[in-house]
Amino acid sequence: METHYDNPELKSGIVDSSGLTLWYTPELRRHDAAVIMAGDDGSAELAVPPGLSEYSINSMCHPSCTAQVFPPEGITVFANVLHTHLVGRKVQVRQFRDGKEIGDIGQDNQYDFNYQQIRSFNPPKIVKPGDSIVVHCSYETRSRNEMTFGGLETKDEMCLGWMLYYPKVEMDLCASYVSAYDQLKALNHPDPDSLLQNGFVPGHAFKSAVRNITWTPSLVASLQKAQMESKVEYGCYSIRNASAVEGPPMAPYPFSLNFAADPQPDCFPVLSSAIVPFSRPALFWMTALLSMAALIAGRRV
Numbered sequence: 001m002e003t004h005y006d007n008p009e010l011k012s013g014i015v016d017s018s019g020l021t022l023w024y025t026p027e028l029r030r031h032d033a034a035v036i037m038a039g040d041d042g043s044a045e046l047a048v049p050p051g052l053s054e055y056s057i058n059s060m061c062h063p064s065c066t067a068q069v070f071p072p073e074g075i076t077v078f079a080n081v082l083h084t085h086l087v088g089r090k091v092q093v094r095q096f097r098d099g100k101e102i103g104d105i106g107q108d109n110q111y112d113f114n115y116q117q118i119r120s121f122n123p124p125k126i127v128k129p130g131d132s133i134v135v136h137c138s139y140e141t142r143s144r145n146e147m148t149f150g151g152l153e154t155k156d157e158m159c160l161g162w163m164l165y166y167p168k169v170e171m172d173l174c175a176s177y178v179s180a181y182d183q184l185k186a187l188n189h190p191d192p193d194s195l196l197q198n199g200f201v202p203g204h205a206f207k208s209a210v211r212n213i214t215w216t217p218s219l220v221a222s223l224q225k226a227q228m229e230s231k232v233e234y235g236c237y238s239i240r241n242a243s244a245v246e247g248p249p250m251a252p253y254p255f256s257l258n259f260a261a262d263p264q265p266d267c268f269p270v271l272s273s274a275i276v277p278f279s280r281p282a283l284f285w286m287t288a289l290l291s292m293a294a295l296i297a298g299r300r301v
Contacts, residue, residue, distance in 0.1 A: 003018070006154060031166035031167040031168070032166065032167060032168040033078075033164065033165065033166040033167075033168065034164075034165060034166070034168035034169070034172075035162050035163065035164055035165070035172070036061075036162070036163045036165065036169075036171055036172065036173070036174060037160060037161075037162050037163075037172065037173045037174070037175075038059070038061045038093065038133045038135050038160070038161050038162075038163060038173075038174050038175065039059040039093075039135030039137075039158070039159045039160040039161050039175055040057065040059040040135070040150055040158060040159040040160070040175055040176075040177065041150075041158060041160060041173065041175060042150040042151045042152050042156060042157070042158045043150045043177045043203070044149055044150055044151070044180070044202075044203025044204070044206055044207055045150065045177045045178050045179070045180045045183065045203070045206065046149060046150030046157055046158070046159065046177075046178075047147060047148075047149055047150075047183065047206075047210060047223070047227075048087070048139045048141055048147070048148040048149075048157060049141065049147060049213075049215045049219075049220050049223065050141050050144040050145050050146055050147060050148070050215065051141060051142055051144070051145070051215065052139070052140065052141045052142065052220065053140055053142055054089070054138050054139070054140060055138065055139050055140075055141065055220075055224065056136060056137065056138050056139075056224070057136075057137045057138075057139070057157075057159050057227065058134055058135070058136050058137075058159075058176075058227070058228065058253075058257045059134070059135045059159050059175050059176050059177070060132055060133070060134050060135075060175075060176040060232070060234070060253060060257075061132060061133035061134075061135075061174030061175065061176075061236065062132065062174070062176065062234045062236070062247060062248055062254075063096075063130045063131060063132045063254070064234075064247070064248045065171065065174050065234070065236030065245060065247060065248075066127065066128070066129050066130060066131050066132070066133070066171075066174070067129045067130045068129075068171075068236070068244075068245045068246070069129075069169040069170050069171045069236075069238075069244065069245050070127065070128065070129035070131075070169060071129070071167065071169070072129065073126075073128075074126045074127050074128035074129065074131075075126070075127050075165045075166065075167065075169065076124045076125070076126060076165055076166055076167075077105055077121065077124055077125040077126075077127055077163045077164065077165045078120060078121055078124040078164055078165065078166070079118050079119060079120045079121060079164040080093065080105055080106040080118070080119055080121075080161055080162060080163050080164065081116065081117070081118050081119075081161070081162040081164075082106055082107075082108050082111065082116070082119075082160070082161055082162075083116060083158060083160040083161070083162070084111060084113065084137050084139070084157060084158055084159055084160070085113060085154050085155070085156060085157050085158060086113050086154055086155065087139045087140055087141050087143075087144065087148060087157060088111050088113065088137055088138070088139055088157065088158075088159075089109075089110075089111055089138050089139060089140045090107070090108065090109045090110075090111055090136075090137065090138035091106075091107065091108050091111050091135070091136070091137050091138075091159070091160075091161065092104060092106075092107035092108075092109075092135070092136040092137075093105040093106045093107065093133060093134070093135050093136075093161035093163075094133070094134040094135075094136060095125070095127060095131055095132070095133060096131065096132040096133075096134060096255065097128070097130070097131050097132075098130075099132075099254065099255040103125070105121075105125050105127070105133065105161065105163060106119055106121075106161060113154075118164070127163075127165075132254075132255075133161075133163075133174065134257060135159050135160060135161045136159075136257070137157075137159035139157065146211065147207075147210060147211050147213075149207055170238040170240065170241050170244035170245060171236055171237070171238055171244070171245050172237060172238055172239045172240075173235065173236070173237045174235070174236045174237075175234075175235050175236075176232040176233065176234050176235070176253075177232060177233045177235065178226070178227045178230060178231075178232050179201075179230050179231045179232065179233065179250070180200070180201035180203070180205075180206040181195075181196065181200070181201045182226050182230035182231055183206070183210070183223060183226050183227065183230065184201065184206065184209055184210070185226070186222045186223055186225065186226035186230070187210060187213065187219060187222060187223060187226075188219075188222075189209055192209075195209065228253075228257055229252060229253075230252065231250050231251055231252055232250065232251070232252065232253060233247075233250050234247035234248050234250070234251075235247045
């Protein structure tokens with residue numbers, strides 16, 4: 001277990017009494033439950049321009065990833081956690097089969113970083129081998145004068161949906177990352193080839209190249225189009241068994257991701273005792289998973 005605290009106002013005298021009760025039994029359950037983290041776990045290629053009322057990012061769990069490890073009957077998703085950082089406003093986890101959307105695995109069109117929770121599904125969701133999971137996030141950056149990039153700090157961003165499911169399979173993270181090279185080309189960078197290392201533009205070089213751009217509506221539109229239509233790097237990983245699952249070659253999304261948010265109810269069912277306000281101080285209870293993500297993300301930056 002790992003707990004993070006955030007006290008941006010530097011208040012003194014704050015005492016935390018959080019804890020947990022761990023139950024165990026010699027009688028094994030029929031299935032082992034687990035968590036799959038879908039979406040962008042904070043890659044440098046996640047880039048959101050400043051001064052915008054709404055800007056969208058997508059990340060796909062490719063159908064070839066689910067086809068490799070999901071059992072024929074699929075996995076049963078009984079709850080989820082949606083996650084961005086401070087400028088995230090909407091999160092949607094979409095399910096596709098044969099390129100057609102068949103439903104969602106959670107969405108929040110009034111997302112608040114300080115009020116994240118586990119949402120349960122009744123009935124649960126079934127995700128079959130060959131299905132695609134697309135995490136779609138919208139951000140609002142009107143209060144910012146500089147670029148927002150993916151990263152682990154609160155001022156950085158992510159676009160994630162954790163799926164709590166059974167039976168356990170050999171996949172912990174399933175994601176996609178938009179090509180930094182293609183984004184630079186869309187932004188009319190004079191020489192993106194000069195930044196390539198082993199066929200990719202490193203995260204630090206990408207950030208430096210776009211950090212001081214003077215943004216116009218046409219440049220914003222070009223970047224958004226590149227992020228929706230350019231080549232992406234797919235990743236599906238197992239922490240315990242690195243050879244268990246492998247992402248497909250770099251390629252554009254296999255189908256269009258241009259879609260709008262569906263209407264949603266005002267309230268969602270939540271698991272008992274699962275609502276965790278994260279401010280005063282912010283108790284980031286799911287960060288054991290983010291620590292895992294950090295180990296994986298470290299390969300890219």
